[in-house]
Amino acid sequence: MKIEASERLRGIGSYAFAEVDKKVEELKAKGITPIDFGVGDPSAPTPRLIRRAVAAGLERRKSSGYPSYIGELEFREAVAGWVERRYGLTVDPQKEISSTIGSKEAVFNFHEGIVDPGDIVLCPSPGYPPYTRGALFAEGVPYQVPIRKENGFLIDFSEIPEEVARKAKLMWLNYPNSPSGATADETFYREALDFAGKYDVIVASDEAYSEIYFGAAPISILNVQKEGVLVFNSLSKRSAMTGYRIGWVMGDPELVSVFRKVKTNIDSGTPSFIQDAAAAALSDEEHVEAFREEYRLKRDILCSALVAAGLEDCTPQAALYVWQKVPEGMSSLDFATLLLAEKIAIVTTPGNWISEPAAGGENAGEGYVRFALVPSIQDTRLAGERISALQL
Numbered sequence: 001m002k003i004e005a006s007e008r009l010r011g012i013g014s015y016a017f018a019e020v021d022k023k024v025e026e027l028k029a030k031g032i033t034p035i036d037f038g039v040g041d042p043s044a045p046t047p048r049l050i051r052r053a054v055a056a057g058l059e060r061r062k063s064s065g066y067p068s069y070i071g072e073l074e075f076r077e078a079v080a081g082w083v084e085r086r087y088g089l090t091v092d093p094q095k096e097i098s099s100t101i102g103s104k105e106a107v108f109n110f111h112e113g114i115v116d117p118g119d120i121v122l123c124p125s126p127g128y129p130p131y132t133r134g135a136l137f138a139e140g141v142p143y144q145v146p147i148r149k150e151n152g153f154l155i156d157f158s159e160i161p162e163e164v165a166r167k168a169k170l171m172w173l174n175y176p177n178s179p180s181g182a183t184a185d186e187t188f189y190r191e192a193l194d195f196a197g198k199y200d201v202i203v204a205s206d207e208a209y210s211e212i213y214f215g216a217a218p219i220s221i222l223n224v225q226k227e228g229v230l231v232f233n234s235l236s237k238r239s240a241m242t243g244y245r246i247g248w249v250m251g252d253p254e255l256v257s258v259f260r261k262v263k264t265n266i267d268s269g270t271p272s273f274i275q276d277a278a279a280a281a282l283s284d285e286e287h288v289e290a291f292r293e294e295y296r297l298k299r300d301i302l303c304s305a306l307v308a309a310g311l312e313d314c315t316p317q318a319a320l321y322v323w324q325k326v327p328e329g330m331s332s333l334d335f336a337t338l339l340l341a342e343k344i345a346i347v348t349t350p351g352n353w354i355s356e357p358a359a360g361g362e363n364a365g366e367g368y369v370r371f372a373l374v375p376s377i378q379d380t381r382l383a384g385e386r387i388s389a390l391q392l
């Protein structure tokens with residue numbers, strides 16, 4: 001029997017990480033363990049307080065039972081309490097919050113509830129792949145909006161053609177931004193919301209990195225407006241809980257209700273004992289502060305080494321990455337390959353591999369490499385020594 005994947009699936013290229021993987025394998029075969037800044041998965045252990053809460057939750061919930069799709073009320077109340085403390089905002093746990101199995105699934109699936117065939121979805125580029133992929137699977141049309149250093153990696157709404165804006169149904173924002181580490185202020189959010197209001201566009205704000213910041217705590221778009229807005233957040237990065245698969249959406253009750261309907265049809269709830277652990281995680285800020293300090297230290301070590309090597313200063317304000325401009329005359333892949341040389345052995349992600357070309361062909365990720373600040377402080381120091389010895 002000839003098995004053929006759907007046209008939709010075939011249309012999606014596989015990630016082009018093979019070349020880097022091959023080089024990494026070659027290094028390993030020579031007995032060299034590269035320092036891996038490739039994938040943004042926190043390597044620190046999930047705090048003990050959270051692990052203990054899972055164990056207690058397992059006992060408390062001896063009978064398995066399907067978990068609540070929208071999240072136990074206790075979990076939703078814990079989210080509402082945290083949002084009140086963190087942003088000074090009131091969100092109603094009954095109508096304005098739903099749990100998610102982490103943001104990825106929620107981001108991807110949300111399109112199913114909003115996008116009709118042919119609707120345009122505005123996606124920042126570079127940007128998190130499920131914005132584009134979710135739009136495509138819902139038979140929408142992703143439109144890539146390049147974000148660039150000269151605009152502080154904020155979207156320039158004047159660049160979006162009128163006919164595109166009129167056909168747009170949904171727009172993704174992502175601040176603190178991955179991969180650039182840029183943050184958005186009230187002025188930017190007002191601009192975004194004015195644009196969305198003018199063209200009747202729903203705003204989906206991915207705030208997954210809201211707690212990894214190095215200056216003042218960034219605001220949420222909900223500090224500016226709730227109507228027509230759905231925020232996606234998760235405990236993956238805040239509390240090093242990527243493996244637990246727990247997050248939430250919050251915002252306009254109509255959008256929360258659409259999300260809940262999609263969710264009950266597509267996936268399931270996060271296990272209740274994980275929801276217990278998430279509530280415990282939200283009750284503690286000490287571990288979050290400690291993570292922030294660790295990321296700050298790693299950021300400073302790496303960025304000063306890059307500057308010492310002669311590269312442009314790209315020190316981020318937030319998030320888990322250093323989005324580094326490559327040396328003049330080199331491509332993203334050239335620089336990532338140079339860093340993989342035997343004596344350096346540092347893995348990064350070439351920027352053009354994590355961004356999609358915009359309408360005019362521009363790939364805003366070209367000319368950058370991404371360092372995810374996930375190796376230990378000791379390995380980051382070692383990487384810093386190797387990088388600062390380079391003369392670029």
Ligand SMILES: Cc1ncc(COP(=O)(O)O)c(C=O)c1O
Pocket residue numbers: 040101102103104105128174178206208233234235236242246247
């Ligand atoms: C920009 C952005 N949004 C959302 C997520 C999703 O995280 P999770 O599904 O673990 O909540 C990630 C993960 O890397 C991300 O980089």
